[in-house]
Amino acid sequence: MTVDARIAVLPAGQQKLEIRDVTLDAFGPYEVVVRQKAFGVCHSQLDRIYDLSRTEPMLLGHESIGTVIAVGGQVRYVEPGDEVLITWIPRTPLEGRPPVPSQVTFSEGEVAKTHNTFTWGTHAVVDEQYVVKAPQGTPPDLGSIIGCALMTGAGAVMNSAEVRAGQSVAVWGAGGVGLCAIAGAAILGASPVVAVDVDDDKLKLAQQFGATDVVNAKRTDPVAAIRELTAHEDGTRGVDYAFDCTGIGTNIPVSLAAVRPGIRGAGIRGGADVLVGIPRAPFELDSMDLLNGEKSLLGCVGGSCDPARDFETFVEWTRDGRFDPSALVTDRFTLDELNTAVEALHSGRVRGRAVVEIEG
Structure with a gap:
């Protein structure tokens, strides 16, 4: 079988x-060919684009929705005609066969490679471990962002931190991933849910996704504001969980400072700061704040998600109206x-998430 496709390539240099x-x-033998409907444009891909080394x-992109049109001889999970979601977290990492990163050879012999998948094009060819059958009724807007933005943001709240109803949350960065973290916290019953950003338009959108309070860090000390909002019965102040979705190293000690400390001698540990965004460079922490407050610093990759399990949950949130993917998709392109x-x-x-829609 041959497939005529249009694919975005990032030339070396x-x-x-x-x-x-x-x-x-x-x-x-384990590859799946997907005709794309829509894909997300993720901030992490900028690191590849602006890396002149x-x-x-390269081929880029790692979240999309589309239809299977061909499968390799060893693929048993999907078949042509199935609607699928592409993600960069393996669906079956314990099966013993590591997924093979995608690559495409062009007519002149040039080979473009990936770190795992690619979705920026009319078609994608990916290892079957990177596809998940789309639950019935998955809308294109949800499918285009579920494989990274929603998985990473909401998954961090749901899986990495296991936030419970009544716990307090602050989210640094109200972009696409941050909005998903805010939505996840609100859906799980966290209160308050504080959004921190430097853009008033993004903070306004954060309220639409469930933020109970917003802090513009350009005008207000975010740590002081959060402590004012989070007075606990045990006398401590600060959130139970902070989620840093910015990847900016200077923000991380600030978000850690906004976490509630523990109480020595009472067996009460402090809260946790969860790293969701990818730090672009090494960063420094206030080690005494971490130590004396008995706080935790948690790493989180892809929202600690199991795609086959968690995607069903995210689609259910959309079905019953708790999550509106069309509000998250603020910018659309061809x-x-x-x-x-x-x-x-x-x-x-881009206030929320940018999505490319494929015609036809």
Whole structure:
């Protein structure tokens, strides 16, 4: 079987994507070919785009919704005609066969590679471990962002921290992932849910997703504001959980400072700061705040998610109206506008999540 596709390629040493026509005709035994409906434009991909040390062309993207049109000979999980969700967290990591990263060979012999998957194109060819059958009724807006933004943000709250009703939460960064963390906290019954950002438009959107309070860190000391909002019966102040969705190293000691301390001699440990965004560089912490407050610093990759289990939950949130993916998708583009989408994200003009919709 051959498939004519248009795929975004990031040439080595360049920062602008090229949309190339390619005929896909060689599929591995565990590969799945997906005709795309829509895919998300994730901030983590900017790290690849603006890394000029790259020596090979790359394929990007790791969250999308589409329809299977072909499968390799060893694929048993899906078949042509199935609607699927693509993600970058393996669906079956304990099966013993490591998933194989995707790559595409172009007519001139050039090979473009990935770290795991690619979704930026009309079609994707990915290891079957990176696809999840879409639950019935999954809307395209949800499917386009479930495989990274929703999984990472809401998953951090639900899985990494296991937030319970009545616990207090602060989320640093009200972009796409942060909004999903805010929504997850609100759905799980956290209170208060405090959104921290420097953009009033994003903070306004955060309230739509369940933030009970907002703090503009440009105008207000966020630690002081959060402590004012979170007075506990035991005399401590601060949130039970802070989620740093920015990946900015200087923010991390600040979000840690906003976490409630423990009480020595009473057996009460402090809260936790959860790293959700990817730190771009090493960062420093106030070690005495961490130690004396008996606080915790938790790492979180992909919301600690099990895609096959958790995607069902996220779709259920959408079915019953607790989560509105169309409100999260604030910016829509065509494939030919992908570089415009990347620049909008890089410059901070995307309030929620940018999505590329595939025609046809």
